[in-house]
Amino acid sequence: MKNLTATICLTxxxxxxxxxxxxALPQCSSGQYDNCFGTFTYNGExxxxxxxxxxxxxxxxxTSANGNKYVGEWRDAGRKIWQRLR
Numbered sequence: 001m002k003n004l005t006a007t008i009c010l011t012x013x014x015x016x017x018x019x020x021x022x023x024a025l026p027q028c029s030s031g032q033y034d035n036c037f038g039t040f041t042y043n044g045e046x047x048x049x050x051x052x053x054x055x056x057x058x059x060x061x062x063t064s065a066n067g068n069k070y071v072g073e074w075r076d077a078g079r080k081i082w083q084r085l086r
Contacts, residue, residue, distance in 0.1 A: 023050055023059065049074065 028038025033051040040047045040056075049060015055077040056062070062070045062079075070079060 025050055025058075 023037035025037040028036035044065035050058025056074040
């Protein structure tokens, strides 16, 4: 029973620890947003996530200038599957 409890606790800890933003794509470099992971800020709005062909594409987080946050999957700069957070 102790082994089962320890295994469950370890599994939960690993899952919670891996919730952060990450990507298998390389980091975007200075203005090059093609097939990479990076941050783009414009007029107080920020997108942190994956890019393809210079568009938001893949997993990412968009924060509007007024603080609304959208997290989810993006396809060609449009939200496809997302969740609004505050």
